[in-house]
Amino acid sequence: MLRRTSPRSADHYDAITDAWRYIFGENFHYGFFASPEVALPAATRALIDELAALSQITGKTRVLDIGCGIGEPALYLHEKFGCSVLGISTSEKGLKLALARSHKRGRSDRVRFQLADGTRTALPAESFDLCWALESSHLMDKAGLFSECHRLLPSGGSLLLCDVMLKRPIRLSDHFSNLFDLGWEYLSGYLGLKRAYGPGRTESFDDYRNKLSAAGFGEIRLVDVSRETLPTTQKWRENIRINRSEILRNFTERELRDFERASYLMEHLFEKEMLGYGLLSAVKL
């Protein structure tokens, strides 16, 4: 059933998890860099802090972590705020690692994980105070995700999400006019982007805002952290240099090349302000 609703995304995450741990670390998301010298693990935790600061999380908050990766953000939130967390994902591989992690840290009573699609969880209505989607919304139909979050929250409940977003349309003609400046690395990055990052769909800041208000959310706040997240891609490539042989135990040469090229392309699109990174908070009216 799940495999039919989002088969490609589940397969993608099952396939890349082992290699990505050597590239991303335990948090499968961008970092928030107060300065470029900050190490990637500290910066990925800082991104969680920045997003969490947009709401008030306490020991009583019931958090639904939609697209929970391998469980590190859920455990970090629990350990920082004392909140309970249910992490959901369509990747069985990610869930297995997440479950082992919460057992190992002795948190399995308050930090749980289960297989579910964020656009149709089958969880009881109004059973969470906070829906949290950390760099997973690009993999889901936004209208479906937001209406499901609306159902799962009581009135006054919050939705926090962050993701790569479109800042202006990406036109190939912008690149073809300076094909030689752009170079083969970037062009081939286009071709490998989905292979590298999975079947995502990037939408604009305004699309997010409009779809949230159409789903019944208000008090929508968007913080542009494109500048602070920009150093991330370079850190991924540093990790590739350091961990190349370990990564190649789980990736083919071609998969690694796709990833590296896609990372240059992402950086280019961030620098040209076609892509950016947004933190978003919204409240169910």
Ligand code: SAH
């Ligand atoms: N939030 C995590 C992982 C981000 S990667 C972190 O920051 O570390 C995206 C995650 O979304 C993966 O765990 C992937 O399996 C999950 N995902 C993809 N499609 C999904 C869907 N339709 N429903 C729930 N989770 C999904």
